Amino acid sequence: MKRNKQVEILAPAGDLKKLKIALQYGADAVYLGGTEYSLRANNINFTIDEIKTACLLAHKQKAKVYVVINIIFHNEDLENIEKYLQDLEKAKVDAVIISDPFLIDLIKQKASKLDIFLSTQQSTLNYEAALFWEKQGVKRIILGREASKKDIKQIIKKTSLEVEVFVHGAMCSAYSGRCVLSNYLTNRDSNRGGCSQICRWNFLLHNQNNNLSKKVDFSLAPKDLSLINYLPQLIKMGVKSFKIEGRMRSEYYLATIVHVYRQAVEKALNNNQKIDKFNLKVLERCANREVKEQFYKTKPNKDTQYYLGREEKSNQDFLGIVLDYDKKNKEVVLEQRNFFKVGDEVEFFGPSLKCYKTKIEYIKNEKHEKIDAARHPQEIIRLPIPILLEKNDMMRIRIES
Amino acid sequence: MKIVILPKNLNDLDKIKADIVIVGIDKLSWYIPFVINKRNFKSTINLINKSNKQVFIAVNKLMTNGDLSLLKSYLKLINNNSVVGILFDDPAVYQLCSKTDLNIPLIHFSSHLITNYRTADFWLKKGLNGVLLSTEITLDEILSIRSQTSTPLLMQGYGYLPMFVSHRNLITSYLKFLKLPIKKQEYIIEEPVSKRKFNIYENNKDTIILSDYFINVYSILPKLNNKIDYLLLSSLGVESNKFKKVVNYFSKVIKNKEELKTINDKIIKLSPIKPNEGFLFTKTIYKVKKYEKK
Numbered sequence: 254m255k256r257n258k259q260v261e262i263l264a265p266a267g268d269l270k271k272l273k274i275a276l277q278y279g280a281d282a283v284y285l286g287g288t289e290y291s292l293r294a295n296n297i298n299f300t301i302d303e304i305k306t307a308c309l310l311a312h313k314q315k316a317k318v319y320v321v322i323n324i325i326f327h328n329e330d331l332e333n334i335e336k337y338l339q340d341l342e343k344a345k346v347d348a349v350i351i352s353d354p355f356l357i358d359l360i361k362q363k364a365s366k367l368d369i370f371l372s373t374q375q376s377t378l379n380y381e382a383a384l385f386w387e388k389q390g391v392k393r394i395i396l397g398r399e400a401s402k403k404d405i406k407q408i409i410k411k412t413s414l415e416v417e418v419f420v421h422g423a424m425c426s427a428y429s430g431r432c433v434l435s436n437y438l439t440n441r442d443s444n445r446g447g448c449s450q451i452c453r454w455n456f457l458l459h460n461q462n463n464n465l466s467k468k469v470d471f472s473l474a475p476k477d478l479s480l481i482n483y484l485p486q487l488i489k490m491g492v493k494s495f496k497i498e499g500r501m502r503s504e505y506y507l508a509t510i511v512h513v514y515r516q517a518v519e520k521a522l523n524n525n526q527k528i529d530k531f532n533l534k535v536l537e538r539c540a541n542r543e544v545k546e547q548f549y550k551t552k553p554n555k556d557t558q559y560y561l562g563r564e565e566k567s568n569q570d571f572l573g574i575v576l577d578y579d580k581k582n583k584e585v586v587l588e589q590r591n592f593f594k595v596g597d598e599v600e601f602f603g604p605s606l607k608c609y610k611t612k613i614e615y616i617k618n619e620k621h622e623k624i625d626a627a628r629h630p631q632e633i634i635r636l637p638i639p640i641l642l643e644k645n646d647m648m649r650i651r652i653e654s
Numbered sequence: 655m656k657i658v659i660l661p662k663n664l665n666d667l668d669k670i671k672a673d674i675v676i677v678g679i680d681k682l683s684w685y686i687p688f689v690i691n692k693r694n695f696k697s698t699i700n701l702i703n704k705s706n707k708q709v710f711i712a713v714n715k716l717m718t719n720g721d722l723s724l725l726k727s728y729l730k731l732i733n734n735n736s737v738v739g740i741l742f743d744d745p746a747v748y749q750l751c752s753k754t755d756l757n758i759p760l761i762h763f764s765s766h767l768i769t770n771y772r773t774a775d776f777w778l779k780k781g782l783n784g785v786l787l788s789t790e791i792t793l794d795e796i797l798s799i800r801s802q803t804s805t806p807l808l809m810q811g812y813g814y815l816p817m818f819v820s821h822r823n824l825i826t827s828y829l830k831f832l833k834l835p836i837k838k839q840e841y842i843i844e845e846p847v848s849k850r851k852f853n854i855y856e857n858n859k860d861t862i863i864l865s866d867y868f869i870n871v872y873s874i875l876p877k878l879n880n881k882i883d884y885l886l887l888s889s890l891g892v893e894s895n896k897f898k899k900v901v902n903y904f905s906k907v908i909k910n911k912e913e914l915k916t917i918n919d920k921i922i923k924l925s926p927i928k929p930n931e932g933f934l935f936t937k938t939i940y941k942v943k944k945y946e947k948k
Contacts, residue, residue: 294940326770327791328798355772378718381746399821407719427820428716433766434818436790436938437865438845444766447940456843458828471828471843473820548821552859555827
């Protein structure tokens with residue numbers, strides 16, 4: 254995979270398997286959480302040995318690994334943080350993404366080879382704040398998701414910091430780090446990885462006299478973010494890193510988003526401003542929520558929020574992942590993910606394959622017996638495919654342009 | 655321990671036994687019930703000083719680039735008036751004060767971010783004169799922080815606790831979606847399963863939600879005295895005349911070291927909902943796992 258030094262596609266890695274997918278599909282860097290100190294306490298996350306493996310894998314491919322230490326620490330969490338930082342340095346992690354500012358001096362003293370990136374949890378939205386963090390020794394700033402085009406532009410212009418911008422994925426309704434709904438409604442600490450996503454719940458809005466939500470519930474829930482249409486602008490402005498949200502998302506989601514953004518970034522770098530409409534369609538189908546540009550051009554309004562229930566679609570486009578290719582019989586060996594049958598129109602995509610459309614002529618089970626449909630998740634099946642496919646290529650239902 | 659109040663207005667200020675008054679700035683503050691602008695800035699500061707109270711100015715919202723020129727102009731104004739402290743969350747305030755050699759004490763005033771002593775020390779080393787403790791930590795944690803840092807500590811002792819700030823106009827958007835008239839009035843959101851209700855309001859470009867926890871630390875004041883430097887009493891959602899009485903009850907105990915058993919009942923009666931002790935005796939869950947030394 255070609256890696257680009259000018260800009261970086263930064264993908265989430267929920268576990269080692271997803272990390273491999275992200276790198277294979279075109280991420281220049283991945284971010285991941287250790288089993289400690291990360292805001293996704295419910296995720297599997299990485300042990301220190303897995304972080305070492307992640308660094309070896311990534312560095313072999315000239316990609317980078319960033320470890321999030323983005324909780325807001327309580328006294329009881331402080332005990333082994335120095336040792337953890339030193340272990341990350343030994344593991345050859347490239348940078349740590351921190352929220353709690355006391356870590357800055359500690360990293361400089363105890364693990365100085367680690368670059369310091371400031372998390373979006375600090376909600377930095379102006380250049381004076383960015384300059385403050387630069388003075389403290391922060392190398393990169395991950396801007397708040399509320400940053401507008403103008404904010405991003407000025408911060409880049411007035412500081413020497415690397416700037417990282419969220420380009421795709423879920424939004425918090427609140428400023429990051431300034432929401433403790435979860436603490437009050439579920440006793441789960443949102444700033445230590447326990448966020449129970451209360452902003453996705455439904456509420457009733459009352460004024461002094463009436464319930465205003467008789468027909469439609471009140472909601473805090475925003476639609477997702479996508480800045481795919483603005484990548485050429487962002488590159489021109491000097492954004493260093495394009496962040497894709499979602500350490501807990503599926504491997505299919507990850508592969509699809511990274512695949513599409515990789516192509517879009519390459520096009521933008523080649524001064525091709527034209528957005529691939531097929532890829533936009535792919536993005537639209539892949540997410541379980543609608544995407545909007547959110548704060549980029551103007552302030553969000555009623556159209557960027559969800560009101561009619563969750564409106565979240567479950568996605569069954571992902572049909573299988575390639576395990577192997579049988580050159581002799583020209584059959585692909587696939588692990589099933591969702592139901593499909595003989596005659597279905599499907600397509601394959603992968604790190605070296607933009608899109609290959611085909612119709613399923615037959616399906617064989619593991620015993621090489623012909624079957625009419627692939628019904629069972631993770632069932633190993635074979636399909637006739639004339640082109641050579643690679644491990645971790647994916648099959649999805651056919652998406653019309 | 656100094657008593658710091660967040661009043662709704664300045665009526666009868668001389669009858670309130672507080673040390674410091676927090677005043678917000680229009681378009682630059684959150685969670686502050688009384689905000690001023692350039693026109694009434696000087697007169698307000700004078701009025702507060704005349705009642706033998708000092709002034710903290712809160713410029714505690716998160717700023718975009720568009721807010722910076724307004725912030726700069728207010729910092730100049732603050733510098734020329736008798737203000738004893740600037741309360742901030744956004745480091746832009748610190749940065750601008752350093753750049754312009756503004757010599758006014760700064761206090762870190764973010765509602766949820768100071769939860770350990772090392773972060774308090776970080777800000778102390780930057781020359782700050784205090785930090786606001788998170789409203790979601792336990793009493794044990796407060797005492798533990800106190801024992802390990804010399805940073806002056808602020809904590810909220812009375813009032814609705816802050817819970818959520820969004821840079822979206824959530825009420826306006828919803829009313830527009832329903833095609834209902836947008837009126838400036840009091841709103842409440844209700845979680846329909848638990849029936850819990852929360853005050854919600856728009857503050858210029860942002861939306862704020864207050865918790866349904868209404869803290870009252872009266873009963874544990876003896877444990878906090880000499881540990882906490884500034885105790886904040888907020889009037890958000892409290893009637894002004896009742897708030898005055900509450901402040902004076904707190905003052906009686908803190909200044910005279912009297913412990914009047916009947917006072918707590920009086921404070922409870924004066925409060926808009928039944929107060930509790932917030933998270934002082936409730937640990938939140940989903941904490942990080944301990945990283946083991948090998």
